[in-house]
Amino acid sequence: MIFSHISDTHLGLTQYGLQEREDDVYLVFNESIDTSIKDHVDFVIFAGDIFHVPNPSGTAILQMANALKRLKQNNVESFFVLGEHDISRIRSSPIPYVYHNLGFSKYVGQGTPIIHKGVLIAGFDKIRRGEMSKFYDKFSEIDKIAASHQGHKILVMHQGISEINQFAGELSSTDLPKNFTYYAMGHLHDKFLKQFSHLGGPVAYPGSIEMTTSEGIKETQKGFYEVDISTSEARPSWIKLDTRPQLSDRVEFENLNESITKTIAKITGYSKKPIIEIKIHGNNIDSDIIQSQITRLAPHTLHYTWKITQVEDSGGSVLLERPSSIDDELFRLAINYLGTQENATFAIQELLPLLSTNKIKEAEQAILEEFERFRSKK
Template sequence: MKFSHISDTHLGLVQYGLEEREQDIYNSFNQAIDISINDKVDFVIFAGDVFHTPTPSGTAILQMANALKRLKQNGIESFFVLGEHDISRVRTTPIPYVYHNLEFSKYIGREEPVYYKNVMIIGLDKIRKNEMEGLEEKFSKLESLASKHDGHKILVLHQGITEVNKFAGEINSTDLPKNFTYYAMGHLHDKFLKQYEHLKGPLVYPGSTDMTSNQGDVEKGFFEVDISETDAKPEWKKLDTRLQIIEKIEFEKIDSGIQELNEKISKLEKKPIIKIKIKGDNLERDVIERKFTELASKSLHFSWELSKEEDESSVFLNRPAQIDQELFKLAVNALKSEKLAHIAINELLPLLSTRQVDSATQVVIENFSNFSEKENDS
């Protein structure tokens, strides 16, 4: 028996405002579905962020519906939890619930076990940092359920693990219930697989199925997991995605750097996305623009910027480990209110950083009403 572990498909994302990039996202997703069908997996797990926004376009909704229909037609069940991009801050029913209600797929984000043959699958929707209270009790309950089941036990979470990414992590691997034979993770967009000594099975992130930011030339795909025996055995399935290139070039070597890039992309079927960082002093922008004219014409999306002497990665790595606390302190100092700081950092910032403007506006409206009512009461 085997299953596919797919995550962070972000259907509906229109990167750089380009229709071609929206179609790329759909193509990568459908590749994962096609491979799963051709390899005759028994079921598919979607580990959150099916859509890029809680209010996806009709095209994105149909892409998911058609994929689930094809899985069903081939006798393949599917299960899903919700990521933060699937959950609206406005009080409304998440779009993916429709697939559950129509029996296209099974929603498993309520911490209640579902069973496929002798496999127990339990999932939790995305839990934000300000919602962590009670998580230890939830995990204790899941641990108890897993210990009573003799077959494979799969835990599906859309969370960041601190040991994997300390800046995007919300919980530690040691917080997780110990007795699951596979931890199907979502949320982090890079591939990751590790067997921790304190967990029974591997902790696995397949990453996003396509590029959602400037990641450079990184493999994208998903995992097929063989659970025919006692141990879960994940196998990586690479997807054919559009090449994204990030290069650093010293201005003195810009001509040779451009020539190398032209040679690199000359045989590509799809125009790549290219971002270049130029190192140098007192550079004239119009001179650089002229040099990049031909390369830009061969790219789907081309951008360049002047690189600072200090490497951006070193700045990132030197950020405070408790960055949320630091941001919160700054917000309190600026707003003179812990309540307003909480709203700004924990509510508005995550929404605005992912361009969920409508949801952010609703948060402002709701909290304005709440504060107005309290002032009137006083």
């Protein structure tokens, strides 16, 4: 028996204001569905952040509906939980509920286990940091049920694990129920697979299916897991998706012309126009010269950008751009200014995503909830 574990599809995401980037997400999403059908998986798990926003466009809603329809036509069931991008703070019903109500897919985000082909599947929607302590009893209850089940047990969650990412982690691996044979995780956008000695199976993050805004520009692979559970152990295999290439190169200003020529030669054979970032290092940098050279990339790329690195007198360098991990740097700065990691986590993980997408009402609700939680501790 084989199942697919897909997460962080972020359907509807439009990067750089380009329709091509929204279409890129749909293309790789449909590739993951088509591959799952071709490989005759028995079921599919969607581990949250199905959509990029809680009120997705009609196109995004139809893309998911058509994919679920194709799965059903091939006798492939699917199961899903909700991520923070799927849930509105103003208490409206999440769009993915429609697929459950119509019988296209099965919602498993409330911790109630179901049995499918002898496999126990249980899940939890994204749990906010301030609410985590309320769920430990539920974790204990579901763990007892899993311990008594003969066969595979899959836990689906959209949460960060602190041992994997200290800033995005709302709980540690020791908080997880212990008796599951596979932990189908979502939320972290990089691929990660680890077997903790105190857990019954591997903790797996397939990562996002395409690069998202918070990840910057970098050369990486995206995909999903197909998991073989035909034996007593869950054995995940990585399936790479055909994403648009992205490159981030560091070049010397003195060699800019030659470096751009080499970059163009490198990307000319790509089947998809890439996204390029050029980090320029050196002294006495002339931005007019940079602009004239960088524009040579335009016919060969979907999107390009450039940053400047300047050399200090001490021999070190200062990068005049965002750090390689924007999330880590934001957390570091937030902790410095807000005083505690708890306050920083609320500001970066909950408030900032709402404000950055102009969800003012949801942001107000988040602040009120955080204040009530703070007051209850006094």
